[in-house]
Amino acid sequence: AVGFARMDDGTxxxxxxxxxIEGTVKDTDGNLIEGAKVEMWHANSLGNYSFFDKSQSDFNLRRTIITDADGHYTALTTMPVGYGCPPEGTTQFVLNKLGRHGNRPSHVHYFVSAPGYRKLTTQFNIEGDQYLWDDFAYATR
Known part of the structure; x- marks a missing residue:
C-alpha cells in the first residue's frame, strides 16, 4: 500500500x-524519502503475534507501507498490549534464577528501508505501560 494501510483484520x-500511527521518512539531512518501505508489526490484545498464533489471520497486525511523494505514511490499527515470556519456558526459567521478570511493554516493531540507505530496525513503546522503563529485553532507551 502507498501512504496508508489498515493493519488489523477487524476481529x-x-x-x-x-x-x-503516522510518520515521515527523511534522510540524515532532512530530505523526504519517497518510496521508502516501512514494515510494521505488533501483538494483538492477548500479546500474541500472527504467524506464531494460528488463531489469527495471516499477516494480521503486520503491514508494509510505501511512503508517498512527501515521505509520509499512516497506519490504522489496534492498540498493542505487552506480554511476557511463556511462564513454563526456558527463558523464564533463567530469568527466575536471576530474580528478573520476563515482561515486555506494549510496542510496535519497525523496519524502514530505501535504496541507497541503511536499513533501520527499531520499535516504539506505548506511553503509560507499567513495563515501559522495566523491559526485560532492555529495548527501552
Whole structure:
C-alpha cells in the first residue's frame, strides 16, 4: 500500500482502542524519502503475534507501507498490549534464577528501508505501560 494501510483484520474492532500511527521518512539531512518501505508489526490484545498464533489471520497486525511523494505514511490499527515470556519456558526459567521478570511493554516493531540507505530496525513503546522503563529485553532507551 502507498501512504496508508489498515493493519488489523477487524476481529478485535470495538473491543480495544484504535491506534493511528503516522510518520515521515527523511534522510540524515532532512530530505523526504519517497518510496521508502516501512514494515510494521505488533501483538494483538492477548500479546500474541500472527504467524506464531494460528488463531489469527495471516499477516494480521503486520503491514508494509510505501511512503508517498512527501515521505509520509499512516497506519490504522489496534492498540498493542505487552506480554511476557511463556511462564513454563526456558527463558523464564533463567530469568527466575536471576530474580528478573520476563515482561515486555506494549510496542510496535519497525523496519524502514530505501535504496541507497541503511536499513533501520527499531520499535516504539506505548506511553503509560507499567513495563515501559522495566523491559526485560532492555529495548527501552
Amino acid at each position: 478485535e474492532e470495538g473491543k480495544i482502542p484504535t491506534l493511528i
